Amino acid sequence: MDIIVLLKQVPATESVISIADDGKHIETENLKWVINPYDEFAVEEALQIKQKQGGGTVTLLSVGTDKTVEALRTGLAMGADKAILVKDPAAEEADGLGIARILAAVIKTLDCDLILAGQRAVDDDAYIVGPAVAEMLDIPHIAMVIKEEITDGAVRCTRTIDGGTLIQDVPLPALLTTQRGLNEPRYASLPGIMKAKKKPIDIRSLADIGLEAGAVAPKVRVTALKTPPERTSGRIIEGDSARAKAAELVRVLHQEAKVI
Amino acid sequence: MSNGVLVIAEQIDGVFRKVAFEAVSEGKRLAEQLGGELTAAVLGEGVDTIAGELARYGADTILTAQEPALKEFAVDAYTKVVADIVAQVDPSVVLVGATMTGKDLAARLAARLDAPLAMDCIGIRLDGDTLTATRPVYGGKVLAEVTLTGTLRIAAIRPNAFGLKESTGPGKIEVFAADPGDPKIRFVEKQMETGKIDLTEAEVIVSGGRGMGGSDYTILEDLADALNGAVGASRSAVDEGWRPHSDQVGQTGKTVSPGLYIACGISGAIQHLAGMSSAKVVVAINKDPEAPIFAKSDYGIVGDLFEVVPAVTQEVKKVKG
Ligand SMILES: Cc1cc2nc3c(=O)[nH]c(=O)nc-3n(C[C@H](O)[C@H](O)[C@H](O)COP(=O)(O)OP(=O)(O)OC[C@H]3O[C@@H](n4cnc5c(N)ncnc54)[C@H](O)[C@@H]3O)c2cc1C
Numbered sequence: 299m300d301i302i303v304l305l306k307q308v309p310a311t312e313s314v315i316s317i318a319d320d321g322k323h324i325e326t327e328n329l330k331w332v333i334n335p336y337d338e339f340a341v342e343e344a345l346q347i348k349q350k351q352g353g354g355t356v357t358l359l360s361v362g363t364d365k366t367v368e369a370l371r372t373g374l375a376m377g378a379d380k381a382i383l384v385k386d387p388a389a390e391e392a393d394g395l396g397i398a399r400i401l402a403a404v405i406k407t408l409d410c411d412l413i414l415a416g417q418r419a420v421d422d423d424a425y426i427v428g429p430a431v432a433e434m435l436d437i438p439h440i441a442m443v444i445k446e447e448i449t450d451g452a453v454r455c456t457r458t459i460d461g462g463t464l465i466q467d468v469p470l471p472a473l474l475t476t477q478r479g480l481n482e483p484r485y486a487s488l489p490g491i492m493k494a495k496k497k498p499i500d501i502r503s504l505a506d507i508g509l510e511a512g513a514v515a516p517k518v519r520v521t522a523l524k525t526p527p528e529r530t531s532g533r534i535i536e537g538d539s540a541r542a543k544a545a546e547l548v549r550v551l552h553q554e555a556k557v558i
Numbered sequence: 559m560s561n562g563v564l565v566i567a568e569q570i571d572g573v574f575r576k577v578a579f580e581a582v583s584e585g586k587r588l589a590e591q592l593g594g595e596l597t598a599a600v601l602g603e604g605v606d607t608i609a610g611e612l613a614r615y616g617a618d619t620i621l622t623a624q625e626p627a628l629k630e631f632a633v634d635a636y637t638k639v640v641a642d643i644v645a646q647v648d649p650s651v652v653l654v655g656a657t658m659t660g661k662d663l664a665a666r667l668a669a670r671l672d673a674p675l676a677m678d679c680i681g682i683r684l685d686g687d688t689l690t691a692t693r694p695v696y697g698g699k700v701l702a703e704v705t706l707t708g709t710l711r712i713a714a715i716r717p718n719a720f721g722l723k724e725s726t727g728p729g730k731i732e733v734f735a736a737d738p739g740d741p742k743i744r745f746v747e748k749q750m751e752t753g754k755i756d757l758t759e760a761e762v763i764v765s766g767g768r769g770m771g772g773s774d775y776t777i778l779e780d781l782a783d784a785l786n787g788a789v790g791a792s793r794s795a796v797d798e799g800w801r802p803h804s805d806q807v808g809q810t811g812k813t814v815s816p817g818l819y820i821a822c823g824i825s826g827a828i829q830h831l832a833g834m835s836s837a838k839v840v841v842a843i844n845k846d847p848e849a850p851i852f853a854k855s856d857y858g859i860v861g862d863l864f865e866v867v868p869a870v871t872q873e874v875k876k877v878k879g
Pocket residue numbers: 311335766767768769770791792793794795806807808809810811812822823824825826827828829830833843844845846849861862863864
């Protein structure tokens with residue numbers, strides 16, 4: 299089974315994010331960069347499927363910058379076979395549909411049975427790219443998958459919906475997006491890290507994949523980034539006993555904040 | 559029409575999601591500003607019996623798209639039918655509730671229509687015809703304002719972030735002849751956690767973390783019940799196996815916007831704060847006065863949660879009578 303994993307490099311979730319002077323981007327210096335946590339689930343699932351199916355390849359595909367090579371190496375060290383990085387100045391301001399168009403253009407040149415993506419990238423939290431890639435390839439997708447089972451050219455997925463789960467069948471080729479609970483991603487082993495150094499990372503420009511810059515011109519533009527309003531009061535409720543504190547808390551929630 | 563607004567009003571098992579009414583309320587506001595009509599559409603089976611509820615929030619026209627293939631959510635059939643509705647209504651703005659299924663539909667629809675999409679918005683502004691949406695990014699650590707360029711724009715609105723506003727509209731119900739096309743996704747089974755209020759829609763959330771010390775969440779459930787709310791958890795509590803994944807609040811869990819969020823035995827890690835920073839009022843109960851959660855809370859109680867939480871429940875019951 300040949301599987302493609304869509305992988306994005308993002309700032310680690312523990313990062314403090316500060317806004318750059320232009321007010322539209324974030325400060326990227328001093329950030330720790332990692333594989334998007336939901337894409338880690340995708341890499342792990344791909345490796346497990348490959349093993350279960352007794353063969354095939356796991357290819358990582360990313361649109362990024364030179365720095366993204368680190369994330370791809372980590373994915374290769376986990377056990378993926380090869381990686382493709384699309385790197386182009388024109389891709390840097392692309393919106394979700396633009397990124398999807400780039401990814402779909404690359405995937406069209408490859409053979410694959412299954413595509414795995416994260417449900418969302420924890421930087422732009424857009425939830426767009428996975429379903430959009432599937433649409434552009436004219437294949438079905440199932441989002442937020444917590445369990446999958448492949449049999450006879452089809453995959454049975456359990457996906458989360460608000461308040462429950464839904465089990466659906468879909469024929470391959472298909473794209474799935476990951477939800478927490480799907481698996482526990484492995485850590486890269488030392489031998490894995492050594493091996494990854496020799497695995498190929500194919501770097502391409504937009505021209506290489508037959509796209510012009512205009513094809514990824516954004517229709518969604520960030521005009522400003524703002525810090526969310528800080529909570530100001532931060533009032534510690536004093537009292538002689540747990541009961542006294544509880545009574546005072548409920549009083550302020552009821553009378554002042556009016557949320558009870 | 560092309561200066562109108564189309565709202566896709568989500569229902570499950572014949573009951574509208576609260577965000578469906580929020581979307582219609584917001585849709586009405588936008589339609590008035592654009593000087594266009596508000597159309598609300600509901601997909602499903604047997605939904606004609608509930609469609610009229612959308613009139614209460616000002617829908618001019620209510621379309622019912624009924625088909626066995628639409629009984630349960632399937633992104634391919636839903637996208638096909640919604641795209642057909644868009645083609646008929648020709649709106650300027652499409653609003654969807656940013657539930658898990660709503661986000662899925664919105665993304666695929668945007669790709670099909672090649673239309674700009676702002677996912678999980680907490681605010682929408684129209685300056686003339688320019689639509690700007692505010693949406694949390696980096697798990698809520700930053701708010702982004704994004705402008706959408708095009709004659710058709712899609713926004714998925716975060717549950718609980720927009721208010722409900724009743725207004726009158728003709729609420730004319732019309733049947734939309736739905737053609738789900740040739741869907742590839744086949745329904746097998748659905749399981750709902752019965753009797754639980756979904757975290758994303760809850761007005762009150764009582765969350766427990768590692769400080770709970772085990773899987774017995776009874777005291778939190780009692781408090782949540784007294785407040786008619788839901789119980790959430792930190793990732794540590796989920797990782798310990800004390801609570802299901804679906805209860806996790808945070809950057810890799812659910813982002814929630816309740817009116818009241820009570821964090822019990824939760825330290826306030828940045829990934830947790832990301833998921834609840836848009837709560838209106840935050841209360842922290844923690845035995846460590848230095849816990850970072852206090853700096854991000856409106857009210858705090860320093861104390862043992864096993865003493866404080868039951869006492870709070872007692873007091874709530876008194877107030878609520
Ligand atoms: C990639 C990544 C993603 C993550 N995503 C999330 C996420 O989505 N959501 C999330 O929550 N975390 C997430 N985390 C984990 C996060 O970093 C923290 O580890 C986690 O939130 C801590 O949970 P906690 O506050 O319950 O536990 P702790 O940090 O251990 O805090 C327990 C608190 O309980 C208090 N306490 C103990 N006993 C009592 C008592 N009897 N009475 C009162 N207080 C008591 C302690 O003082 C302490 O403050 C993520 C981490 C990573 C690396």
